[in-house]
Amino acid sequence: MQWLKQVFSGDSASTQPMVLDWETVRNQEVSWGGGRQVLVGERPLHGRPLTIDGFCENIPVSTLTQALSWYGGIHPLERSVRPQLAALLYDITHNPRAMAAYFPITKILDEAGLADFHERVTGLIASENFALRVWRVNHTLITDTAPPSLAYIVAGHIIEVLFYRLDIQARFFSQPRAFDIYLTQQAYEDDGGVAGGCYDPRTHSIKLVAKRLYEGFYDKTPGVSTMLHELGHMLDALNPTTGDMEMLRGLLPGLSDTDGALYTPEARQLFLAGRQLEIERYQRVISARASDKDIPIGHPYVFSNNYEFIAGHLEMFFRNPHYFAAMNPNLYDGFAALLRQDPRQYWAEDFAYYIRENRTVYLFNRHTITPLGLNALS
Numbered sequence: 241m242q243w244l245k246q247v248f249s250g251d252s253a254s255t256q257p258m259v260l261d262w263e264t265v266r267n268q269e270v271s272w273g274g275g276r277q278v279l280v281g282e283r284p285l286h287g288r289p290l291t292i293d294g295f296c297e298n299i300p301v302s303t304l305t306q307a308l309s310w311y312g313g314i315h316p317l318e319r320s321v322r323p324q325l326a327a328l329l330y331d332i333t334h335n336p337r338a339m340a341a342y343f344p345i346t347k348i349l350d351e352a353g354l355a356d357f358h359e360r361v362t363g364l365i366a367s368e369n370f371a372l373r374v375w376r377v378n379h380t381l382i383t384d385t386a387p388p389s390l391a392y393i394v395a396g397h398i399i400e401v402l403f404y405r406l407d408i409q410a411r412f413f414s415q416p417r418a419f420d421i422y423l424t425q426q427a428y429e430d431d432g433g434v435a436g437g438c439y440d441p442r443t444h445s446i447k448l449v450a451k452r453l454y455e456g457f458y459d460k461t462p463g464v465s466t467m468l469h470e471l472g473h474m475l476d477a478l479n480p481t482t483g484d485m486e487m488l489r490g491l492l493p494g495l496s497d498t499d500g501a502l503y504t505p506e507a508r509q510l511f512l513a514g515r516q517l518e519i520e521r522y523q524r525v526i527s528a529r530a531s532d533k534d535i536p537i538g539h540p541y542v543f544s545n546n547y548e549f550i551a552g553h554l555e556m557f558f559r560n561p562h563y564f565a566a567m568n569p570n571l572y573d574g575f576a577a578l579l580r581q582d583p584r585q586y587w588a589e590d591f592a593y594y595i596r597e598n599r600t601v602y603l604f605n606r607h608t609i610t611p612l613g614l615n616a617l618s
């Protein structure tokens with residue numbers, strides 16, 4: 241932290257810093273109030289520099305203001321990305337501790353593991369096959385001036401999922417992989433995007449409105465993660481033997497006996513058994529009311545085709561692992577065997593929203609359930 245003191249000392253000698261507690265404020269949004277006032281959550285800084293005990297000292301409001309401007313203009317219509325203080329402080333200090341809370345796996349890593357995680361993320365960002373492009377309206381590329389936290393969140397999710405599968409990561413990035421991130425909804429629509437994000441099988445790229453990278457992190461427990469879901473689709477499209485992107489298979493790399501060295505036989509066996517149970521539950525719940533212990537884990541959407549099944553369950557594996565494992569041990573163990581990790585170790589409590597939403601459909605809104613669209617896997 242010594243260099244931070246050097247950089248920021250003297251800038252605000254006449255103003256007492258606003259001292260805030262890291263755990264309390266790291267998830268809070270930083271935004272513009274009236275009169276170029278900077279707010280941390282609801283709290284105006286009143287022009288005072290920011291000090292977070294044990295993390296950073298005397299960061300001038302002008303520095304925060306400048307960092308905030310990288311996310312878009314001051315006018316509410318120009319702004320759609322709502323960064324947490326943690327992201328903004330990463331942009332300013334490049335201290336990897338700021339980003340740890342975005343990736344629950346970091347909770348079980350020791351100092352060496354944390355350093356490794358950070359090196360893997362920054363190494364991936366710097367590698368030539370990590371093709372991140374950040375767009376403004378009218379197809380204007382602004383990758384070079386985009387806030388650093390944005391690339392960190394994209395790459396960090398990939399490292400989190402593949403932290404214990406370096407072999408899959410190496411194969412996945414044996415060729416360029418494209419991630420197109422749009423600062424505003426309009427920029428996304430200018431590029432033909434619909435809704436808020438997708439994996440585009442024509443361009444083989446993930447396309448996301450930037451605010452979706454940040455939306456799940458305003459609470460202590462990470463929530464909705466479109467990036468995880470779309471990453472599931474992108475991994476599904478990889479042909480693990482050639483490294484090319486091809487047709488979606490409804491599988492992650494390593495789940496098929498055609499996947500060469502990546503093939504993980506015990507994971508496939510468990511995955512297929514667990515998947516079959518979910519299919520049977522889904523068919524039962526279509527024809528009759530089921531008990532609350534015999535309903536599918538996922539929303540009917542993940543039963544619309546093989547591809548949504550794999551992407552949706554990858555996301556739930558990393559968001560509600562306790563419920564997932566209790567409802568379907570085989571399916572859970574299949575993901576755990578493939579990715580060589582057990583997210584229950586670093587999730588004290590599940591992200592309850594997904595569980596609640598999905599259960600509500602089967603227990604109370606059965607008329608909205610759609611026909612099963614899954615078919616046999618290769």
Ligand SMILES: [Zn+2]
Nearest residue numbers: 469473548551
């Ligand atoms: Zn999907």
